[in-house]
Amino acid sequence: MRVELLDFELPKELIAQEPIEPRDCARLMVLHKSSGEIQHRVFYELVELLSSGDIIVVNDTKVIKARLRGRRLPTGGKVELLLLRQLEDGVWEALACPAKRARPETEIVFGDDFLGKVVEIKQTGTRVVQFNKAGSEFWEALEKYGNVPTPPYIKREVSDEKSYQTVYAKKLGSVAAPTAGLHFTERLMDELVRAGIKITSVTLHIGWATFKPITSSEVEQHKMEEEYCEVSEDAANEINMAKTNGKRIVAVGTTVVRVLESVADEDGTVKPWAGWTNLYITPGYKFKVVDSLITNFHMPRSTNLLLVVAFAGLELTMKAYQIAINERYRFYSFGDAMLILP
Known part of the structure; x- marks a missing residue:
């Protein structure tokens, strides 16, 4: 598939620069795959669109303060690192x-007693950085000197760091938020549970893989980097029970899709798991677990958009995107949402 099929023209003013408040007042486009029908709703109406026994699966990862601004020793030149993933205790891959x-052997100081040394440059151009702290001391230093990273298309500093975390974020490890989940509020989650809709969580720590653009002319030539994920035994059992009962498995975000499809048997049975995945979903992929998807409106030529195309079809997806542009939906991380139903 040619990558230019994932192109679209987006007016800059539709790139959301800050979240809607309350979060669940974001707009929600509902896309029915079987009929092609498109509805315009509000996110807090999600409870009306699902049924008792359906299960919503969220990604409970938490964004770390992965952006470090420092100075090179001994010259004092400014250097910024974006931590991508932890390779071992105190050692990170970074941009x-x-x-x-x-360059290799370069030392960068980020604070009074916090510095890193570049020990390797990978073929992808990323750096391997050895820090002078490990364990809890590293995380304390990162909390003190780091900043929560936001995508480059968000031009203003995020005044409230909580706005770039989901309300259910628990496990530190991501360098970007699972943005489809930013629309949930505690109130909405309570309403969903009262309506008999189950909510469970899995984990995928978002790294470079999720936001690295597709640069090859054919999407199949793109290489997906590994990201760490976990599925507990309780979560696997709840998802399998809902599937057995013929209920919908609603993934909140493309990261959840990749987790569940990575750990499922060919018959769609989800297994408990802790490890790495580089699952790259392209058109023609046969989904084993997920039948419904909550997602944001993604960037052109992104693996996220490609996954949505694989899930809903190219023609229907790009039609929905053009309608979203015409209807002035807000795009990207702080933007509006789409619910794709069977």
């Missing part, structure tokens, strides 16, 4: 800007 100031 560096400007990259030319982060």
Whole structure:
């Protein structure tokens, strides 16, 4: 599939710069795959669109303060790191800007007693950085000197860091938020549970894989990096029970889709799991578990958009995106949402 099929023209003013408040007042486009019908709703109406016994699966990862601004020793030149994933205790893979100031053996100081040393440059251009702290001391230093990273298309500093975390975030490890989940409020989750709709969580720590753009001319040539994920025995049992009972499995975000499809048997049975996945979903993929998807409106030529195309079809997805543009939906991380139903 040619990557230009994932292109669309988006007016800059439709790129959301801050979240809607309350969160669940975001707009919700409902896309019915079987009929092609499109409805315009509000996210807090989700409870009216699902049924008792359906299960919503969320990603409970929590965004870390992965952006570090420091100075190169001994020259004092500014260097910024974006931590991508932990390779071992105190050792991280990171993006560096400007990259030319982060050659091997370069030392970068981020605070009074917190520094990192570039020990390797990978073929992808990322840096392997050894920090002078590990364990709890590293996390304390990161909390003190780091900043929550936001995508480059968000031009203003996020004044409230909680706005870039889901209300159910628990497990530190992501360098970007699972943005489909940003629309949930505690009130809405309570309403869903009272309506008999189950909510369970899995974990995928978002790294470079999720936001790395597709640069190859054919989407099949793109290589997906690994990301760490977990599925508990309780979550697997709840999902399998709902599937056995013929209820909908509603994934909140493309990361949840990738987790569940990574850990499922060919018959769709979800297994408990803790490990790494590089599952890359392209058109033609046969979904084994997920039949409904809550997702945001994604960037052109992104693996997220490609997954949505694989799930709902190219023609219907791009039609929905054009309607969203015409109807002035808000796009990307702080934007509006789409619910794709069978």
